[in-house]
Amino acid sequence: MKEQVYWNPKTELMTRESLEDLQLRKLRKLINWSYEKSPLWRRKLDNVDFQPGDIKSLEDLKKIPFLTRKELSQSQLNKPLFGDIMSISKESALRYHQTSGTSGSGPLRILDGWKDWEWGSEMWCYGMYAFGVRDNDICLVASGYGNFIGFWLAHYACERIGALTIPTGGMSSEDRINKIMEMEVTVLVSTPTYAIRLAQVAKEMGVNLAKDSKIKFLLHAGEPGASIPGTKKMLEEVWGAKVGDFPGMSETGGSTCYECAEQSGGLHILEDHYIQEVIDPKTTENLSCGQRGELVLTSFGRGAMPLIRYRTGDLVERVESTFCSCGRTFDLYKGGILGRADDMKLVKGVNIFPSAVEDIIREFKEIDEFQIVIYTEKNIDQIKVKIEPISEFRSNRYQELQKAIAEKLYDAHRLSFRVEIVEPNTLPRFELKSKRLQDLREKI
Ligand SMILES: [Zn+2]
Structure with missing residues (x-):
């Protein structure tokens, strides 16, 4: 049997x-529920004279106003602690989370009911199973298990699939490497940044992960790394494993799209649990397949905090399901999440995406860690990349490496980057999401 x-x-x-048809049925239910239970949604729908019964087709969703992160934060400021979007009370909720607050507006507090929680882990199962995780796998979840939703849901998804799951909150990187070897772990769940960090630590411990460990899959979320070709390739080589991308966000709970075993270069959209629109971030007009724009999510799984037309700030390019040969009819995001609209930096009139710079840097095997610094010198913006080479890399080859990196960065951006080499083990390392970009202009 196949x-x-x-x-x-x-x-x-x-x-x-x-x-x-399925989306329309779920959408009607969601709008009814939100209108009845969530004061914020009742207000928003009343403001545009929209009644739940007005949903006749999927097109009618476009009549509903967008929801923004700023609106959610403002609502929590006006009505502490949770604002007025929640459809359940604090007492009837099951889980508390908060976002990492990277977008400058402070953390967002989120409550989940049991159904939301079950649903969130189910969303991870689609991707894990599609990538090849099965009940005989042994999964190690490299997470601190704090109040960031992060890998909690991935943990429960591993259990749901039936795999042996090892929680490692509070463990050091050395302890985690030892556990990977001792338990013959086959699946690592972490941020891509942390998988790089673990590989560095393993090397220092004299462990050759690609040769000696049983790891076959790295499952990543929290950062775009697993869809950045240079980073993906680098991780595949040092771990000797397949690297998959399963992005989600705290506001949505579980994954929103996933990579399948075919690794077509795109991520399947969970279309049975979300309606995912792509809009022009400036005009807010809906875009069609093949056009790059901002991802807008309507989630059918978040009953406690109804998310309808939520502007994620993530940039994507949607392509049809035939882009991948796995047979799934879910459309895809070509190249994964391409970046966040607010990650983009303008330097001397050139748009810089940190993920595009990372893609180039990771091509160089001599590099262990890096940092991008944007600053002003004599009133002119400058961009610099600090490079930390691996310890075996000899200093008499520094100049040659600097030149090669500068040339590649210039070719890709038509902008001069300064390249500075720093001593091994001097740049910061990260356990969760990395902060590799410093924009010093913002402090002025
Ligand atoms: Zn596929």
């Missing part, structure tokens, strides 16, 4: 027509 490769073949193989 091995089952779909977590939920009923929906993953659905025709477009049936998928849209």
Whole structure:
């Protein structure tokens, strides 16, 4: 018998027509629920004279105003602690989380009910199963298990699939490497940054992960690294494993899209649990397949905090399901999440995406860690990349490396980058999300 490769073949193989019928049914339920239970949504819908019964087709969703992160933060400021979007009370909730607050507006407090929680781990299962994780796998979750939702749901998804799951909150990197070897772990769940860090520590401990460990899959979220070709390749080589990307966000709970075993260069959109639109971030007009724009999410799984037309700030390019040959009918995001609109930096009139710089830097095997610094010198913006080479790299080859990196960065951006080499082990290392970009202009 052919091995089952779909977590939920009923929906993953659905025709477009049936998928849209399903979305419409779920959308009606969501709008009804939100209007009845969430004061924020009742107000927003009343403001545009929209009644739940007005949802006649999927097109009608476009009549509903967007929800923004700023609005959520403002609502929590006006009505502490949770604002007025929640449809359940604090007492009836099951889980508390907060976002990492990287977008400058402070952390966002989030409550989940049991159904939301179950749903969130189910979203991870689609991707893990599609990538090849099975009940005989041994998964190590490299997470601190704090109040950032991060890998909590991935942990429960591993258990849901039936795999042996090892929580490692509070463990040092050395302890985690030892555990990977001792327990013959086959799947590592972490941020891409932390997988790089673990590989550095393993090397210092004299452990050759690619040769000696049983790891076959690295499952990443929290950062775009696993979809950045240079970083993906580098991780594949040092770990001797397949590297998959499963992005999600605290506001949505679980994953929103996933990489399948075919690794087509795109991530399948969880279309049975979300409606994902792509809009022009300036005009807010809906874009069609093949056009790059901002991802807007309507989630059918977050009952406690209804998310309808939520502007994520993530940039994506949607392509049709035939882009991948796995048979799933879910469309994809080509190249994954391409970056965040607010990550983009303007230097001397050139748009710089940190992920594009990272892609180039990771091509150089001589580099262990790096940092991007944007600053002003004599009133002119400058961009510099600090490079930390691996300890075996000899200083008489520094100049040659500097030149090669500067040339590649210039070719890609038509902008001169300064390249500075720093001593090994001097740049910061990260356990969760990395902060490799410093924009010193913002402090002025
Ligand atoms: Zn596929």
